[in-house]
Amino acid sequence: MSAEEKPEFENPEDFIWDTYLKGSKDEDEARPKNWEGSTTGILTFTGLFAATVAAFIVESYKLLSSDSGERTNVLLEQLFVAMANASSQQPIIAPPPDSFSASTSVILTNVFWFSSLIIALVCALLSTLVQEWSRNYVQDINRRKVLHESLRERAYNHIYIRMGVNRYGMDQFVSWIVALVHLSVFLFACGLLLFLFPFNQVVAGISTAVLASFVTVYCVASLVPLLDKSCPYRTPISYMI
Structure with missing residues (x-):
């Protein structure tokens, strides 16, 4: 055949x-x-x-x-x-324990x-x-x-x-x-910033700026495909919106 x-x-x-x-x-x-x-x-x-x-x-x-x-x-x-x-x-009077x-x-x-x-x-x-x-x-x-x-x-x-x-x-x-x-990952980053602020404002501020920049990039990568279908950058949010 x-x-x-x-x-x-x-x-x-x-x-x-x-x-x-x-x-x-x-x-x-x-x-x-x-x-x-x-x-x-x-x-x-x-x-x-x-x-x-x-x-x-x-x-x-x-x-x-x-x-x-x-x-x-x-x-x-x-x-x-x-x-x-x-x-x-x-007489010895023991003070009450401090409330925590x-x-x-x-x-x-x-x-x-x-x-x-x-x-x-x-x-x-x-x-x-x-x-x-x-x-x-x-x-x-x-x-x-x-x-x-x-x-x-x-x-x-x-x-x-x-x-x-x-x-x-x-x-x-x-x-x-x-x-x-x-x-x-986002929750961990938020907790990390809250953990840093009481110890050092400078370190916490720089870390916040770095996190904010990545969040901005993430949001852009999530929303641009909704406006331009040919955009290859997508996140799970792009598929859910």
Whole structure:
């Protein structure tokens, strides 16, 4: 049979189903690769990012409670005073413990950092689920109910699987995970600025300027594709608006 001759089918309509299956083969291979490529990058990034956030949290959560070392110094000072006044037989009145209340900036810093860490871990978990769903998608697309399944039945199964993926927004789900990763980074940056301001205004101011410049670039990259469809710079916000 020459290259220009068409294959013979038992049923005339099989030619249509065969053309459909061959035409969708490239997309069937590219779609799960895109899902796995995106989620693999997310897993790598969230692993490193979560470790970084956790290192900052180890130091910041201590500011939510009173310093036990400082309290010990106060008690020792009271003990020395009591020993010095022991000969005078004066009653020793222990002062009430100082009430402790964490500052608003400390509370917000920990809220931002803990939220950032939780979101990063959730993104990692969702990425592993997407990779599992991607493998299931490939298996379902290529699965045959029986060995001699007709082209029509295979095409119907393929359409059924594709409709489910489109109906439940698998592609959009992956984009949402990327958006959550970006949100996690933004929350960490906000917490970092709040953490720096009480210590050094200059460092905090410069860090704020750097963050503001990147936020501006991010917003521009998100909005320009809405005005110019040929713009290659896009963010998850571009797909959601």
